[in-house]
């Protein structure tokens with residue numbers, strides 16, 4: 309690809325955010341203030357009738373000649389309509405009439421697969437979007453007013469009639485956390501309905517969950533177009549590693565921080581396996597003040613496989629995530645350790661890479677209480693000498709897949 313082609317690539321901004329958070333309102337606001345930019349808009353709606361597209365037509369003031377509105381209905385661009393998205397974007401980009409492509413995802417869409425559409429070559433259709441366009445910015449709009457209600461509702465998309473297919477088992481909170489943990493800009497919308505103290509607390513929590521993104525407060529989607537257009541902010545790898553829990557997990561030193569509004573995070577790390585029954589009981593009484601937890605668990609009954617634990621609000625996913633390096637045949641183990649000096653440096657003389665490492669993010673957490681509670685779930689010295697495979701184990705043992713569609 310020569311420099312000229314690269315320079316001509318059309319920038320793309322993708323708007324995500326749960327249903328009703330204010331994506332269409334924001335889109336219309338930006339279109340009304342676009343300053344002569346020729347924008348092609350793609351609006352995705354799950355239902356057959358694309359209401360959002362109608363709202364953009366009415367409210368955005370797109371001119372018929374210079375601009376274009378593409379409606380993608382009856383599916384979701386992050387899964388069922390992904391190929392259609394590829395073709396539409398390719399066409400718009402090749403058309404040559406536009407300076408910018410703005411995409412409004414459905415409220416239940418996940419941002420990662422949409423971003424992948426722009427960064428990976430689609431072998432089947434032979435389309436490489438990175439030749440024509442450049443993903444500039446992933447924006448997530450958060451409804452400040454409904455956030456805690458949705459986050460703690462414990463409801464599934466299915467129960468709300470917002471599922472993408474019959475096998476869509478996602479909870480509302482799973483979706484919120486996916487959208488927050490993968491973005492470049494977080495727009496905290498509907499600030500007009502909030503008082504300052506509640507807003508500042510929510511902002512603090514969002515910064516903990518997503519420290520890399522630029523956080524913007526807005527009412528009625530009123531953001532400056534330059535906040536979301538031509539920002540140069542998108543970077544797939546950086547976005548993939550931007551979640552607060554990943555940052556926390558990778559920190560070398562855990563310096564105690566000043567805790568505004570009691571918002572804090574900490575890492576629980578122990579080289580001793582959990583007793584499955586005691587961990588199960590602890591997890592059944594999950595402390596409410598933990599907003600988000602994520603990490604790897606060493607379970608005595610499953611000594612070959614690390615288990616993943618992921619919690620957001622009332623939603624908890626638990627299940628096998630991958631083989632411990634220490635459980636691999638010796639030749640393979642040695643080869644991996646030669647290639648991964650970091651794993652070798654962390655290697656424990658007796659237990660290898662087996663470890664419990666969990667990040668907790670919350671408001672007003674009783675750190676000592678949580679750590680003591682978890683410590684009581686670890687095997688005792690006497691249990692360490694027993695046959696671990698005989699302990700009762702009621703924890704879920706299927707891959708903790710949250711969404712059958714992707």
Ligand SMILES: Nc1nc2c(ncn2[C@@H]2O[C@H](COP(=O)(O)OP(=O)(O)OP(=O)(O)O)[C@@H](O)[C@H]2O)c(=O)[nH]1
Nearest residue numbers: 326327328329330331332333415497498527528529
């Ligand atoms: N009070 C208040 N209402 C807002 C704000 N932003 C949007 N709304 C209203 O919230 C409702 C939903 O806004 P939309 O822009 O349609 O939200 P959306 O994210 O596009 O919704 P879906 O397309 O259903 O996912 C509308 O009635 C808006 O007028 C805001 O900042 N404050």
